[in-house]
Each structure stands twice: as structure tokens, then as C-alpha cells.
Amino acid sequence: MKKKEYLLGKVYGLLEPGPVVLLTTQRGGKSNVMTLSWHMMMDFEPPLVGCVVSNRNYTFEILSETRECVINIPTVELAKKVVACGNASGRTVDKFKKYGLTAEPASNVEAPLIAECYANLECRVADMRMVESYCMFVLEVVKAWMDPKTKWARTMHHLGKGVFMIAGKRMKLRSKMK
């Protein structure tokens, strides 16, 4: 799919509903990807995203060192790959190769975009003060990409132990909320 640049001021609407995401990193020319559900928006613009990455994960050390990553948002068509990425470690497996994910170059960071995901958010680590206590990173989204054909993303939302809720119907209510 051919992505278009997406307004940074609209990024919150992609993460606020709480989808499972794939976090990509790169170090020494080697890419890695992990499955992540523990994230939240922290500011609108520039978009800040908090996330918790266990220090048992390979991604933790790469992210701490390179301070760059990409948040890739998958839809349900990628469900098996999303779960596979959550059950293997990049220390022993090249998950891109093994699970058939396509790494594309990002424009502002070394970490790759996942071509199969409908949205990709290039991020730099903005704050590491909560890493020691909570393995929490504050990320700033510096560039965002979106598949313009995806109007109604059937995102996956993890309920625990491999059970996922798939994004259902939409409804609009009159609101002044951003």
C-alpha cells in the first residue's frame, strides 16, 4: 500500500482507542519488532506517546540505546503475525523474515516502517526519566504515515492471553472534545 503523510495533530485519534501496535527498532543494520499494548497519548501536538516496554524484551535495550522507533498499527488481517511477534524474541529470530513482514525505510529515524500496517508513526525518545522505575518511555512522534484507502481500520485490542477484541462499529455524538 502507498502511504501518505499524515498530520501530526491528528495522530492522537489513531492511538487513543487503544490498538495493539507493532514497535520497530533498528541497531547496527538489524531490525526488530515487538507487539505492544501498553501505550497512551500524553500530548496532542507535537504528539507525545507514553509506552511501557519490559526490560526483559530485546527491544528495551535497543530503544534505550538508539532512542528511536516506529509505532506501526496493524489491522486484523495481520492477527497471526501480531501474535507471533509477541511470542518470539528478536534475540534469536529475525521476525521480519520469519513472519513475512516488509521493512520499509522511514524518513526521520533508522527504525523501519512495516509496509503491511495501515499507519506508521516515526518516533524519537523524548524522556527516559521513568525508564528506571517503570520501563516507561515518552516518545515524540516526528513523522506520521497513513494508507489513504483505509477509512475504517479494523484494529486489534488485546484483552489478555491471546484474546483480542476487533474494532466494531463507529458512532458519532455531538461533542466539544478534541
Added chain:
Amino acid sequence: MKKKEYLLGKVYGLLEPGPVVLLTTQRGGKSNVMTLSWHMMMDFEPPLVGCVVSNRNYTFEILSETRECVINIPTVELAKKVVACGNASGRTVDKFKKYGLTAEPASNVEAPLIAECYANLECRVADMRMVESYCMFVLEVVKAWMDPKTKWARTMHHLGKGVFMIAGKRMKLRSKMK
């Protein structure tokens, strides 16, 4: 609905999918409620939850002072009330009264449970170090309640500007993930 105590070790499965929640607080015998989407799990047990509450919100000052709150999880039947709570301030409106929400006493905190929500998480503020920089509170869930009749909660997930995604179908994949 008659709630039952819910295991603290299972709380992450309620918040990880990213539902809109209603945050209740209490000060001087006066209860307040706000709508919140910016939250994430930070640890399994005891369950830690990060959340960002704007310092323009009335809840910000009550939460900072009392260091207690309840996270109430609504389903789509409460959609109009959820949006109404997000569009008014407790400084000028008694939202419980105006929107017909029922406050029930919690067991470990002064803030009330919302009877109409299918799950209620009693919380104490565990860490305020990120409040100054990001208006972010780390909450510890000290007691959890659940309606045992709700097996498939049709939670609401905010996409921005009053547009919500309603929780759709569930699927289970083989996974070692917690």
C-alpha cells in the same frame, strides 16, 4: 447491577484494550466525574495504571490533593452520559445529578463507584513525579469490582471529536502472552 470483587491480577485485561473510562473523585463530600481516554497499564500486579489528566480539568486539582480516584468502565449504553461528562466541568455542574449517574460507596477510597458502569477500579495515586511535566499520574488499583453478568463488554473507544468505535467481535489466538 450487583458487583463482585474482581482479581487484581486480571485488571490489566480490562484497560489494555483502551476503553474510554469515567474517572471519579471526591473532596469535602462532593463527588466529581470526568471522561478519560489517555491511560495505559504499567504493571500487572499490583496493577499500576498511568493516566494523563489535563491541569485545566477540575479533577486535576482534586486528584492531586486527595490522591484517590475510581476508574469506572462504561459500555455503549452509557454513551450519551460519557460524552456529556466530557463536555462539562464539575466546577459548575453536579454531573452525577445532571446526567443521572448513581454514586455508590467504594470500600478503600472516598471517591465513589458509578453503579451503571460494569467495572470499577478503586485507585490510589502511587507516583506524582510526572505530574509537573506531563500531568501524568501513576495509579495503583487497590480494589476491583465487576458485574458478573457482563461477559462481553461493549466498551467505547474514542477516535477523537466525539467519534467512538464500539468494541466488536472477539477472537482467540494461541499465545503465551499474558
